Amino acid sequence: MNMPWTLARQTARDAAKPLDAAELALPDALGLALASAVRALTSQPTCDTSAMDGYAVSGPGPWTVVGRVAAGDPVPALSPGAGEAFGVATGAPVPDGSDAVVPVELCSLDESLLIADAVPGKHIRRRGEDWSAGDELIPAGSLISPAVLGLAAAAGHDTLLAHRRPRVAVIVTGDELLHTGPPRPGRVRDAIGPMLPGLLTRADLIGTTHLRDDPSALTDALKQDQADVLVTCGATSVGPADHLRAVLTDLDAEILVSGVACRPGHPMLLAVLPDGRCVVGLPGNPLAALAAVLTLLHPLLDTLGGHTARPPVTARLGDVNAHPRDTRLIPVTRSGGTAVPAGHDRPGSLWGAALADALAVVPPGHQYGEVELLA
Structure with a gap:
């Protein structure tokens, strides 16, 4: 009896555990899944900083300009309430004792005397305003996107702990398949093989093998041990050339999904070999194969790669x-x-x-x- 579609998809998610993880330099982690949460190593900002180009002021105006601070400079000090000001650039440390930053466009300067209206606390980004040291910024299981890399760097990280990509080998079967040129009577072009690489963006495709409808050749292909997942195309139904189920039985595989109550794609299959490698059987019809990729293969690869299930x-x-x-x-x-x-x-x-x-x-x-x- 065919398994309900929702149960088949959940079975694929539960069929394996996330692959091993490694500490990787930030550029090498792009596109992988976090194996541990990204936490802030320091507070952000690390000190009170100016949100505007202008003047940091202390006490009531007018103020005497006593210096200037650029981004990257050490933190100077103003005498509290003494009517002093420092010129500050955006992102520069705000001098200790500052009451506010006044944007430069709201100021008038008469030699070293600054005249403006100041709003207490305005235009100062306080230490730890974005996050505090130790805060969780991105949870484990998240996709490491370019923005995640930038955030991790801003939070002080040089490396991230990430799961490796699953390795996938594809086995395309069928005496009727052509791999070049136009179809002709009794022969069709293989459409599934060219489609699959673009559907494996969260995996590493390590090779594609083309086989005739030969059970012994299929058995040998399923024994190759470099792949975490073996994807077969065709041979999943019950016709005389559909050998996959018999071959898996001979290999002592556990068949978790043997047909799904969906159209197209009901002959799709999911099995686990004795050594833990997974086999996803795609039907030979191209749209049915695509349905099987989205139903079984993608959830399985997401689990192996450590990705958290995304909201639908x-x-x-x-x-x-x-x-x-x-x-x-x-x-x-x-x-x-x-x-x-x-x-x-x-x-x-x-x-x-x-x-x-x-x-x-x-x-x-x-x-x-x-x-x-x-x-």
């Missing part, structure tokens, strides 16, 4: 002839908060998916309302 993206979708029992995955385009079917959604064609922004998850019996979008 949703949109409103009208009546699309929902199936009474199975989940439908249909290509859609987005317009504001509404999803519109892209059409051309036959399992063997990627035409609709190529026009679409996402696949909409249409639950059984859906008529109108919010649905999840997978991209």
Whole structure:
């Protein structure tokens, strides 16, 4: 019996544990997931600083300008209430004893005498105003984006502890497949192999093997041990050339998902080999294969890579002839908060998916309302 789509997706998330982590220089951590939270090593700002180009003043005006402070200078001091001022640049330390910073455009200067209206505390960024030393800035499991790298550097870090990317090997099977040139009677171009690298942005693709429909060759390919995940294309159904289930049984694999109640893609498969490597079986029809990638492969790779599950993206979708029992995955385009079917959604064609922004998850019996979008 085919597994419900939501359960199959959760099974894929739970099928493995995050891979090992290493301390990496900031540039090398880009695109990985944090294995531990980023915490501030110092307070930000580290001292009271000026938010404007202008004058730091003490006491009531007018003030006598007694010096100037640039960003990076040591912190000088003003005599409290003595009517003194320091010229300050944006980001410069504010002298001890300052009551306010007056923007330069609001000031008039007569030789060394400053005349302006000051608002107590105005335009001073106080020490620790952004964060204090020890504060958690980014939680573990977060994607290390360029902004995260910049924030980590600002908080004092030179390295980050990050999970490594999963290594993926792809095995494309089928006597009928061509890998160059136009299709011809009885032969079709492989559309899944060229599609997959772009769907593996959170993994390292270490190789693609093309096989005929030969169970012994498939057995040998599944024994290669450099990959954390083996992705097979084709051979997942029950026809005479569909050898994957029998091969996995001979290899003593535990089959966690053997068919999913969704259209397209119901013959998709997820298994774990005795040594812990995972096998994701994609159906041979291209749109069905894409559905299997989004249902099983992406959640599995996210777990292995240590990524926290992201909140679902949703949109409103009208009546699309929902199936009474199975989940439908249909290509859609987005317009504001509404999803519109892209059409051309036959399992063997990627035409609709190529026009679409996402696949909409249409639950059984859906008529109108919010649905999840997978991209």
